[in-house]
Amino acid sequence: MAAIDGPAPGVAERARSRGWTETLHDWVATVDHKKLGLLYIGAGIVFFLIGGLEAAAMRWQLAFPDNDALAPDTFNRLFTMHGTTMVFLVGMPIITGFGNYLIPLMIGARDMAFPRLNAWGFWMFAFGGLLLYFSYFGSTGLYGAGSAPDVGWFAYAPLAGKAFSRGNATDYWILGILISGFGSLSGAINMIATAFTMRCKGMTLGRMPLLVWMMVVVSFLILIAMPPLTAAQVMLLFDRFLGARFFDTQAGGDAVLWQHFFWFFGHPEVYILMIPGFAYVSEIIPVFSRKVIFGYAAMVAATVAIGFLSFGVWAHHMFAVGMGKGLNIWFGAITMVVAVPTGIKLFNWIATLYGGKIRFRVPMLFCSAFLMQFLLAGLTGIMLASVPFDWQLSDSYFVVAHFHYVLIGGLLFTIFAAVYYWFPKMTGLMLSETLGRWHFWLFLLGFHLTFTTMHVQGLLGMPRRIYTYPADRGWEIWNLVSSLGVVFQAAGVVCFIAAIALAFRRRVPAGDDPWDAWTLEWSTSSPPPAYNFAERPEVRSRRPLWDQKHPDDPDWKYE
Amino acid sequence: MSQAVVSAQDTAPRDWTRGQVGMLSLILAETSFFGVFLVAYLFYIGRSLNGPYPEDVLELPLLATGCLLASSATIGLAVRELARERVARFAAGLFATVVLGGAFLVLTALEWQRLIVDHGLTLSTNLFGTTYYSLVGFHAAHVCIGLLLMIGVLALAVRGHVHRQHTERVDLLSWYWHFVDVVWLAVLSVVYVVGV
Amino acid sequence: MTRLGCALALLLVGIAARAAEPGAVQTPSIFAPVSAPSEAIADYAALVIGICGAIFAVVVALIVVAMVRFRARADDDGREPPQVYASNQIELAWTVLPILIVFVLGLVTARTILALQKDERPEGWLEVTAIGHQWWWEFHYPEYDITTANELHIPLSQAEARRPTFLNLQSQDVIHSFWVPQLSGKTDVVPNRTNHMWMEPTQPGLYVGQCAEYCGTQHANMLLRVVVETRDEFERWVERQQRPAVADASLADERALFERTACINCHQVRGTLADGRFGPDLTHLMSRATLGSGVALNNRANLIDWIAHPDHLKPGARMPAMQLSPAQVERVADYLVSLE
Numbered sequence A: 001m002a003a004i005d006g007p008a009p010g011v012a013e014r015a016r017s018r019g020w021t022e023t024l025h026d027w028v029a030t031v032d033h034k035k036l037g038l039l040y041i042g043a044g045i046v047f048f049l050i051g052g053l054e055a056a057a058m059r060w061q062l063a064f065p066d067n068d069a070l071a072p073d074t075f076n077r078l079f080t081m082h083g084t085t086m087v088f089l090v091g092m093p094i095i096t097g098f099g100n101y102l103i104p105l106m107i108g109a110r111d112m113a114f115p116r117l118n119a120w121g122f123w124m125f126a127f128g129g130l131l132l133y134f135s136y137f138g139s140t141g142l143y144g145a146g147s148a149p150d151v152g153w154f155a156y157a158p159l160a161g162k163a164f165s166r167g168n169a170t171d172y173w174i175l176g177i178l179i180s181g182f183g184s185l186s187g188a189i190n191m192i193a194t195a196f197t198m199r200c201k202g203m204t205l206g207r208m209p210l211l212v213w214m215m216v217v218v219s220f221l222i223l224i225a226m227p228p229l230t231a232a233q234v235m236l237l238f239d240r241f242l243g244a245r246f247f248d249t250q251a252g253g254d255a256v257l258w259q260h261f262f263w264f265f266g267h268p269e270v271y272i273l274m275i276p277g278f279a280y281v282s283e284i285i286p287v288f289s290r291k292v293i294f295g296y297a298a299m300v301a302a303t304v305a306i307g308f309l310s311f312g313v314w315a316h317h318m319f320a321v322g323m324g325k326g327l328n329i330w331f332g333a334i335t336m337v338v339a340v341p342t343g344i345k346l347f348n349w350i351a352t353l354y355g356g357k358i359r360f361r362v363p364m365l366f367c368s369a370f371l372m373q374f375l376l377a378g379l380t381g382i383m384l385a386s387v388p389f390d391w392q393l394s395d396s397y398f399v400v401a402h403f404h405y406v407l408i409g410g411l412l413f414t415i416f417a418a419v420y421y422w423f424p425k426m427t428g429l430m431l432s433e434t435l436g437r438w439h440f441w442l443f444l445l446g447f448h449l450t451f452t453t454m455h456v457q458g459l460l461g462m463p464r465r466i467y468t469y470p471a472d473r474g475w476e477i478w479n480l481v482s483s484l485g486v487v488f489q490a491a492g493v494v495c496f497i498a499a500i501a502l503a504f505r506r507r508v509p510a511g512d513d514p515w516d517a518w519t520l521e522w523s524t525s526s527p528p529p530a531y532n533f534a535e536r537p538e539v540r541s542r543r544p545l546w547d548q549k550h551p552d553d554p555d556w557k558y559e
Numbered sequence B: 001m002s003q004a005v006v007s008a009q010d011t012a013p014r015d016w017t018r019g020q021v022g023m024l025s026l027i028l029a030e031t032s033f034f035g036v037f038l039v040a041y042l043f044y045i046g047r048s049l050n051g052p053y054p055e056d057v058l059e060l061p062l063l064a065t066g067c068l069l070a071s072s073a074t075i076g077l078a079v080r081e082l083a084r085e086r087v088a089r090f091a092a093g094l095f096a097t098v099v100l101g102g103a104f105l106v107l108t109a110l111e112w113q114r115l116i117v118d119h120g121l122t123l124s125t126n127l128f129g130t131t132y133y134s135l136v137g138f139h140a141a142h143v144c145i146g147l148l149l150m151i152g153v154l155a156l157a158v159r160g161h162v163h164r165q166h167t168e169r170v171d172l173l174s175w176y177w178h179f180v181d182v183v184w185l186a187v188l189s190v191v192y193v194v195g196v
Numbered sequence C: 001m002t003r004l005g006c007a008l009a010l011l012l013v014g015i016a017a018r019a020a021e022p023g024a025v026q027t028p029s030i031f032a033p034v035s036a037p038s039e040a041i042a043d044y045a046a047l048v049i050g051i052c053g054a055i056f057a058v059v060v061a062l063i064v065v066a067m068v069r070f071r072a073r074a075d076d077d078g079r080e081p082p083q084v085y086a087s088n089q090i091e092l093a094w095t096v097l098p099i100l101i102v103f104v105l106g107l108v109t110a111r112t113i114l115a116l117q118k119d120e121r122p123e124g125w126l127e128v129t130a131i132g133h134q135w136w137w138e139f140h141y142p143e144y145d146i147t148t149a150n151e152l153h154i155p156l157s158q159a160e161a162r163r164p165t166f167l168n169l170q171s172q173d174v175i176h177s178f179w180v181p182q183l184s185g186k187t188d189v190v191p192n193r194t195n196h197m198w199m200e201p202t203q204p205g206l207y208v209g210q211c212a213e214y215c216g217t218q219h220a221n222m223l224l225r226v227v228v229e230t231r232d233e234f235e236r237w238v239e240r241q242q243r244p245a246v247a248d249a250s251l252a253d254e255r256a257l258f259e260r261t262a263c264i265n266c267h268q269v270r271g272t273l274a275d276g277r278f279g280p281d282l283t284h285l286m287s288r289a290t291l292g293s294g295v296a297l298n299n300r301a302n303l304i305d306w307i308a309h310p311d312h313l314k315p316g317a318r319m320p321a322m323q324l325s326p327a328q329v330e331r332v333a334d335y336l337v338s339l340e
């Protein structure tokens, strides 16, 4: 394209430059769900590296007491950007990306229901993310009180109001998240419409792969939970720019109202992040145990139950704000009830392992670690839900330990599993098993060094979001170990990046179905053609490829 | 599984089309959005530290409500006509909807003018002003979006570009419009009934 | 239960090892409670940890057994294992069992909440109003009409003469949170509302804690020190705080200098012209061990440093550098040091 107006170049040169610009054009202008999915995942991984470096900087500052490697405001910006990045620019795009990539393939469709909306969503997300990071350069504002936002990832009012947060940093936080939220919303609308209206012949709702089911539930959660965040952010924006009074405590506004709005979004949000992790595990564990998922119907029911419950528990983030006894008891109890459907899932995965022939390839390694880590994370969640205990633990490092266990031990491990599992399908290339194992073990070690210790720091009374701490509190050794762990995590991440880079150099072909799996995406070529399936498939059971491979003993006889 | 080129099959016959599912999803999200503003309004009733207070300045906007409700009916009729390929009647129905929706906006504008000029109530006056203008304003913004879309369809219809096969899309527009209408009923009962 | 709690406490505090020398700061472990509410929480926490620990052990055992027993062997015949789709009995079992556990846990939780969030106050309770500021604490004792900052003195509560302290928590600006782990759970300090919490200490000593809700730049240095004293010590302390500021005639010039600078717009020294409310009350400044809510020891050298550039010890502090000459700073410090 670019070559058209210029002086006529040599033929070879022309082909090369056209190739380059055309590839770029292909990716930028694409409406193909697979390319968009990869864009989402790729952007998510890039932001993960950035967020990880921010975390490493924080751990450097916290490694020693009274350290002054970072100025207080720098540190406060780092945890704000780290948390915001990891939740909104890492978790959200990666789960949207896998959903985009896999749902049409798994239900035998040729694209998402609204391909252009899909592309729009991605670019809104990308723009929002860049806007947030532009704050580092652009938000100095009138008072010179600028740089990145420093109000924490939940930006409690009135700290985030005009009076206490001058300059434009907080506005970048608001607008960046608000805009990138359109990506999640349009993704959710798309996934629901695709799953409900574009399934191939024979694929009843009861035969949809669990991943699709879970992404549908996630999409509903996004539709209901995201807009309240948008609304609350709009209110904050009105407060900051138009002099509205929503969270202005001088004018009778209520500081706790923001918390209710934020956590009405925030709690479902954590399940929005975790359920896709469950979804990958529910596809991967059966394949590597060589067994059908145990209790498909119970899994779907449990997911739906978690979805409903997640809207009734938000105030468990607010046990310390001084709610009445009744509310405290209610929110504590209903939060604990979430353990029941979550337990059902965990037990179903264990039952799937039971009696199988488990092959511990890299994706399965990550899933195995996930099972135990998520168990522990869930149980610390129960401790937090135990209201009086939470009066001690809230806003301490115990909470930081809890949510990194769910977000890393739960979500990130399953994302790694999913990357190792679907990478062959996405690119047609295998990832190195050796590097994968290095990645796994290094990251596992680093993760536990960093975050297991944080439980102790919390119990010893260390609050979160402090840029420094005195040397006499008995927290030193724990923090040092915590920080050391980051070295191993970073080494693990380097192996991960190296494995991906190497795969493109070595180009070991993967074949269509390297894991001997059973869902429809493995029936087409790797990578799948733009139209996905030459012929639209027709299915008779939940595991069409099992039926194909075992005509003597097909699934549909039993379901 | 015998066809090689499948286009009609891409959307296997289902009870719901993807447009319908998409619009319902959008409506769900919007409901949630308005829900938060409604909750904020309810929460702050009676908490303003200074006047003007709603009971002193608000008047039940019956005429505006009537217009909006009527416009829901007219767009419903219009869609029915389009399904029968009676494009002129369709355009007339749509035109009536636009007029009624426009009347609603004008009435809202008049009310705002009265509140701002006569009573000095702005977004920053007190909590009532804050919650009132943001809630009613977001609703009015949705009315504007709906009107713009309908004016677009009307222009196409007048030029003869709208036919029976477009019924589904126009129907989706009418769903959106009904939704805006229902939101108004919620706003009306919260702001003008519960809140005064 | 208490024993399990103690064991855990020993474990945690023990590893963090430090001999409890007098005057040394103790690790603010939640498992080293010295007050009725924090003891109740520690016991309850030990129970919750016990239940969750048991669940963890059982489920991890299940996972490990499944993985070890059913790993693919080298001599695998390549045949797929039997496919098991579901079992209603089993699903029912692992639905009902957690429900029962949750039910029990819920009841215990409700009971503990009701016991700790109580409305009735025993005879002889002490009222203190704590006000959070960016980034320091203000304390009022309405009963005694005294005001102090950052270091809270409260009396011991003994079985024969109970004297629990009830705090009214208010904020001057953003949300803070009052947390001294050994004395009580935390309660947020929210502008435009008054929260309540109580402590009933059973051992004299110095207990540290800090603001536990992120409140801006110096959230990390919004430290809290609570001094628990016997009845008599506490009464003596109150009596001293009630006196107006020391007026040492030999420091009249220094005092005049202080009264001429802008300090008085923000600070109060009872008995002088200084009656500002924005910063900590300085009437008995030297009765406090630390400066700037715990960032530095309270001595002449640090005072000079602080007055000359508050940003040096506490970057971002809401007290401006007053642009005094070094000599003036020294003289103001001399005056402040006299405020016993």
Ligand code: HEA
Pocket (backbone or CB within 6 Å): A270, A271, A273, A274, A316, A317, A318, A319, A335, A336, A338, A339, A340, A342, A343, A344, A346, A374, A375, A377, A378, A379, A380, A381, A382, A384, A385, A386, A390, A393, A394, A395, A399, A402, A403, A406, A407, A410, A411, C055, C059, C097, C098, C099, C101, C102
């Ligand atoms: C992926 C995200 C994710 C997930 C899945 C969870 C899951 C849970 N979380 Fe967590 N949580 C976060 C992310 C997540 N959380 C984040 C990010 C924060 C902090 C936000 C911030 O402040 O910045 C947080 C904070 C947080 C708090 C507030 C703490 C505070 O600030 O004071 C609480 C309190 O109740 C809580 C509870 C729970 C519970 C009960 C679960 C449950 O869903 C867990 C259920 C699972 C199990 C219990 C294990 C399996 C079950 C069994 C084996 C059955 C048998 C078990 C029993 C009968 C108990 N979480």
Ligand code: HEA
Pocket (backbone or CB within 6 Å): A048, A049, A051, A052, A053, A055, A056, A058, A059, A079, A080, A082, A083, A084, A086, A087, A090, A091, A152, A153, A154, A400, A404, A407, A408, A411, A412, A450, A464, A465, A466, A467, A486, A489, A490, A491, A493, A494, A497
């Ligand atoms: C998915 C979510 C997620 C993930 C993955 C992480 C990952 C990590 N987090 Fe984070 N964290 C949060 C979500 C997450 N976090 C949230 C929501 C908060 C709350 C924020 C708030 O309070 O507002 C938080 C807060 C938080 C804190 C508390 C800050 C405070 O309260 O003061 C800490 C402290 O140690 C921390 C540490 C870490 C570490 C060490 C990692 C590590 O796992 C990171 C490992 C990754 C790396 C080390 C990157 C390696 C990069 C390279 C090697 C670069 C290579 C480069 C090229 C090849 C180009 N996090």
Ligand code: CUA
Pocket (backbone or CB within 6 Å): C132, C133, C135, C175, C176, C177, C211, C212, C213, C214, C215, C216, C218, C219, C220, C222
């Ligand atoms: Cu005050 Cu944090």
Ligand SMILES: [Cu+2]
Pocket (backbone or CB within 6 Å): A266, A267, A270, A313, A314, A316, A317
């Ligand atoms: Cu939650």
